[in-house]
Amino acid sequence: MSAGRDIARLAQMACILEVCAPKPGNVNRMHDFPDSSFEDFLLSAVAIGPAFERVAQCSVGNIIRRATEDTCRLVRSNTNLGMILLLAPLAKAYANAAAPADIRQSLDVVLGSLDVEDARQAYAAIRLARPGGLGRVPEADIADEPSITLLQAMVLAKDRDSIAREYAEGFRTTLEIGLPALNEGLSRGADFRGAIVHAYLHILSRVPDTLIARKRDAQTARRISLRAAEVLRLDGIFAPQGRVALEEFDHELRDPGHTLNPGTTADLTTASVFLALLARS
Numbered sequence: 001m002s003a004g005r006d007i008a009r010l011a012q013m014a015c016i017l018e019v020c021a022p023k024p025g026n027v028n029r030m031h032d033f034p035d036s037s038f039e040d041f042l043l044s045a046v047a048i049g050p051a052f053e054r055v056a057q058c059s060v061g062n063i064i065r066r067a068t069e070d071t072c073r074l075v076r077s078n079t080n081l082g083m084i085l086l087l088a089p090l091a092k093a094y095a096n097a098a099a100p101a102d103i104r105q106s107l108d109v110v111l112g113s114l115d116v117e118d119a120r121q122a123y124a125a126i127r128l129a130r131p132g133g134l135g136r137v138p139e140a141d142i143a144d145e146p147s148i149t150l151l152q153a154m155v156l157a158k159d160r161d162s163i164a165r166e167y168a169e170g171f172r173t174t175l176e177i178g179l180p181a182l183n184e185g186l187s188r189g190a191d192f193r194g195a196i197v198h199a200y201l202h203i204l205s206r207v208p209d210t211l212i213a214r215k216r217d218a219q220t221a222r223r224i225s226l227r228a229a230e231v232l233r234l235d236g237i238f239a240p241q242g243r244v245a246l247e248e249f250d251h252e253l254r255d256p257g258h259t260l261n262p263g264t265t266a267d268l269t270t271a272s273v274f275l276a277l278l279a280r281s
Contacts, residue, residue: 003055003056003094003095004053004054004055004056004095005053006281007052007053007055007091007094007095007278008048008049008050008051008052008053008055008091009049010274010277010278010281011048011049011052011087011091011274012045012046012048012049012052013045013277014083014087014270014271014273014274014277015041015044015045015048015080015083015270016041016042016045017192017193017196017273018083018196018266018269018270018273019038019041019042019045020193021192021193021194021196021197021200022193022197022250023196023197023200023262023266023269024197024200024201024228024246024249024250024253024262025249025250025253025254025260025261025262026261026262026263026266027040027041031254033258033261034258035076035077036075036077036078036079040075040076040077040079041079041080043074043075044071044074044075044079044080045080046074047067047070047071047073047074047075047080048067048070048071048080048083048084048087050066050070051063051066051067051070052067052087052088052091054066055091055092055095056095059117059118059121060088060089060092060110060114060118060122060150061114061117061118061119061120061121061122061150062121063084063088063091063092064084064085064088064118064121064122064125065121065122065124065125067080067084067088067125068081068084068125068126068128068129069125069128071084071129072128072129078129078130078131081125081126081129081131082131082163082263082264082266082267083267083270083271084125085122085125085163085267086163086166086171086174086267086268086270086271087270087271087274089107089110089111089114089167089171090103090107090171090174090271090274090275090278091274092110093106093107093109093110094106094278096109096110100278100279103275103278104170104175107170107171108170111151111167111170112151114149114150114151114167115149115150116146116147116148116149116150118149118150119146119148119149119150119152119153120145120146122150122153123142123145123146123153126142127142127143150167151167151168154166154167154168155167155168160210160213160214161210161264162207162209162210162264162265162268163210163264163267163268166268166271171271173203173206173207173268174268174271174272174275175275177202177203177206177207178199178202178203178268178269178271178272179199179272179275179276181198181199181201181202181203181272182195182196182198182199182272182273182276183195183276184198185197185198185199185237188238190237190238194237196269196273197236197237197246198236198237199269199272199273200262200265200266200269201228201231201232201236201246202232203265203268203269203272204224204225204228204262204265205225205226205228205229205232206225207225207265207268208221208222208224208225209221209224209225209262209263209264209265210264211261211262211263211264212224212259212260212261212262212264215259215261216259216260220260224253224260224262227249227252228249230245231245231246231249
């Protein structure tokens with residue numbers, strides 16, 4: 001598969017498949033949020049196409065900024081900033097890889113090549129999308145113009161944001177938790193929607209959601225991870241008792257203010273779906 005249109009199509013598909021899967025606590029075909037609907041996420045998936053089509057010509061930062069700007073023209077809330085931040089370096093790495101199996105090595109090169117201009121472009125995208133719960137930090141705050149590379153900025157933020165941690169640690173959660181869990185779900189006979197839920201639960205059980213930690217606190221995020229692990233111990237989507245526990249978990253996460261929405265986990269799941277689609281293309 002060549003870089004460009006096909007990679008963009010798979011990035012769009014990953015976003016669509018992710019929102020169609022009935023993941024606990026997230027927007028899906030049966031549940032909207034007051035400020036974002038299922039249709040908003042579909043429009044957002046469409047919006048990122050033009051930016052990702054230029055993956056061979058554009059920098060990671062430029063892809064992030066253009067995809068965010070194009071999304072904001074179609075929807076009024078932050079639906080996909082985390083997805084864009086994760087998909088951009090993965091798409092670039094795949095486009096640059098000598099062979100599909102070399103994507104991890106290519107990703108290391110892409111991440112190591114990120115510069116201050118990538119940081120400026122990404123910071124501008126983040127300010128435009130206005131994600132919730134960021135607050136202020138003493139060093140490399142998103143409200144300021146960066147003087148360090150995007151990778152250096154992500155390393156500084158890795159302890160408070162799982163997406164930043166992916167940059168800092170070579171996308172370890174996506175590659176070592178999300179993607180294997182997705183493939184395991186498929187190998188056990190789940191359809192793609194079910195396998196996505198399975199991957200989501202595995203990520204959430206092992207990586208406390210940093211969006212919840214910012215909106216609530218770290219203790220609440222850890223408690224939600226323990227609940228995801230309980231659902232998996234009951235075999236999740238693969239057993240009757242697991243499916244009952246999954247429904248109860250979904251109900252627990254739908255608090256009125258949506259402060260228990262594991263949105264960062266959904267973004268990490270999307271990245272895993274994208275890699276799975278790339279491997280099958």
